[in-house]
Amino acid sequence: MDLDFNKTGGMIPAVVQDVTTGRVLMVGFMNEEAFQKTVATGLTTFYSRSRNKLWTKGESSGHTLVVKSIQTDCDKDCVLVQVEAQGPGVCHEGYQSCFFRTLEEGEWKITEAQTYDPKAVY
Amino acid sequence: MDLDFNKTGGMIPAVVQDVTTGRVLMVGFMNEEAFQKTVATGLTTFYSRSRNKLWTKGESSGHTLVVKSIQTDCDKDCVLVQVEAQGPGVCHEGYQSCFFRTLEEGEWKITEAQTYDPKAVY
Secondary structure, eight states: OOOOOTTBTTBEEEEEEETTTOOEEEEEEEOHHHHHHHHHHSBOEEEETTTTEEEETTTTTSOOEEEEEEEEOTTSSOEEEEEEEOSSOSSTTSOSSSOOEEEETTEEEEOSOOSSOGGGTO | OOOOOTTBTTBEEEEEEETTTOOEEEEEEEOHHHHHHHHHHSBOEEEETTTTEEEETTTTTSOOEEEEEEEEOTTSSOEEEEEEEOSSOSSTTSOSSSOOEEEETTEEEEOSOOSSOGGGTO
């Protein structure tokens, strides 16, 4: 399961995609420990750059990302995690996907509706 | 078009997704200049960490990634670029997507066929 963790301070980007809809839900970073924990537990786990620790997505919200398959790219410095997302949304701001802003005429516009109330969850 | 380029050495991950099929084709990094050039030209442009310069995907192969829309995430530290990919494949190793390896029983297995001969292009 060799991956190249050397390029970005011991971390690689991990793209999370909904295995059913194909929607890209979020992008996080994994260090080797986070990657190994993801594989071992089947729950997508990242390394938080702001908190400097591992975090399994959903550990506080319940909105876990259950791993269905993992792919890596030609350079083995990135992973694509196909998941079944539990709960109404992945984003801590209340959206299904963290990518809820679209560039329109030079500005980031919110282009979809919230799927849950983040205040009720976080 | 403010994005947070501070976390990873002035660069953010850029996920490239086929706008028609939803397939994730590749992940690169953009610095602010690469992002601005992507927006201005409509051709997906990255910052190469190994060559320390901008590169517009397809400049040598012709396999450009024509931008259809760009989204950013809640933290504005990542972009998702929806593209129309020109040519038979994005990966310099001859595959439609750079994510041609899948984790199976603890090993990375090549799980799809090449779509072109990279020796004929690069």
